[in-house]
Amino acid sequence: MERTLGILELLACEAEGLPLAEIAERLGMPRSAAHRLLTDLARYGYVRQVRDQGDYMLTTKLVSLGLGFLGEMGILDAAQPLLDRLAERSGELVRLAVVDGRRLTWVAKAQGATRGLRYDPDMGAVAKLSCSSSGLAWLATLSDEAALELVAEQGFGNVEEYGPNAPTTVASLLEALRETRTRGFSLTVETFAPGMNAIAAPVRRGDQAALGTLSIAGPSIRFTKERMLALGDELLNVADELAASTSASSLLRAGRPSTASQL
Numbered sequence: 001m002e003r004t005l006g007i008l009e010l011l012a013c014e015a016e017g018l019p020l021a022e023i024a025e026r027l028g029m030p031r032s033a034a035h036r037l038l039t040d041l042a043r044y045g046y047v048r049q050v051r052d053q054g055d056y057m058l059t060t061k062l063v064s065l066g067l068g069f070l071g072e073m074g075i076l077d078a079a080q081p082l083l084d085r086l087a088e089r090s091g092e093l094v095r096l097a098v099v100d101g102r103r104l105t106w107v108a109k110a111q112g113a114t115r116g117l118r119y120d121p122d123m124g125a126v127a128k129l130s131c132s133s134s135g136l137a138w139l140a141t142l143s144d145e146a147a148l149e150l151v152a153e154q155g156f157g158n159v160e161e162y163g164p165n166a167p168t169t170v171a172s173l174l175e176a177l178r179e180t181r182t183r184g185f186s187l188t189v190e191t192f193a194p195g196m197n198a199i200a201a202p203v204r205r206g207d208q209a210a211l212g213t214l215s216i217a218g219p220s221i222r223f224t225k226e227r228m229l230a231l232g233d234e235l236l237n238v239a240d241e242l243a244a245s246t247s248a249s250s251l252l253r254a255g256r257p258s259t260a261s262q263l
Helices: 002-012 020-027 031-043 061-073 075-090 133-139 144-154 170-183 225-230 232-244 250-254
Strands: 047-049 056-058 093-100 103-111 186-189 196-203 212-219
Touching: 002 020, 002 031, 002 056, 020 031, 031 047, 075 093, 075 103, 075 212, 075 232, 093 133, 103 133, 133 144, 133 170, 133 186, 133 196, 133 212, 144 170, 170 186, 186 225, 196 225, 196 232, 212 232, 225 232
Parallel strands: none
Antiparallel strands: 047 056, 093 103, 093 212, 186 196, 196 212
8 A cells, every 4th residue: 555655655655657667766665566566556546657658647537536525515516616816916926725633735826927937836736944935924823843744754845945044943934933833824925936935824713723724825026035035924814715615625624733732
């Protein structure tokens, strides 16, 4: 099971596919075992070969399952109108992430940019908690101990991949969380993605555990710190509206961090 899931997670990050030998090498398994698992995954429709004896890549079956699940949960119906409104007002990318156990996953979005530079990543990605605006917004709702526990498990984002402003020490992370709590929303400048700025607010009812986060992200050339601060109140208001509408989604209601140290 671990090897099968490892193949799926690896191929999810390789849109062009990978050859058998590289899959086996990167996952540290014999080629014979990798070939057997890939054959089973292909038989059930989760993987296909680009050509005979060629690279293996994912099909859309997993995507269909995920979208079907979100549709059944009602999360898209409840959230999309609010995301669309915030995207229109901000002119940037708006995303909703949900707390799923001990991680934060982006599940819905609305694009407000109609021309020029656009930041529009795929959904389903797991947020890097230590350096994404969404991750910081969620961690700020927890105690410092609980937040550090989650980051220790996932690891800090390194500056080579996530930019020079990414927190890489406990002290810098705690300072970012302190600022987020004071402001009410997180703010990252050219962190997580090159040349991108973002703000995020937790989606929560009162003092209850956060159900997820709502974020706005855009190119730093136009989504400046001044612009982000000006949109802060709007972001918080929509996050509150979203929290109030979560009765339509059992996924959002169920979102809870399973850390050992809660507030």
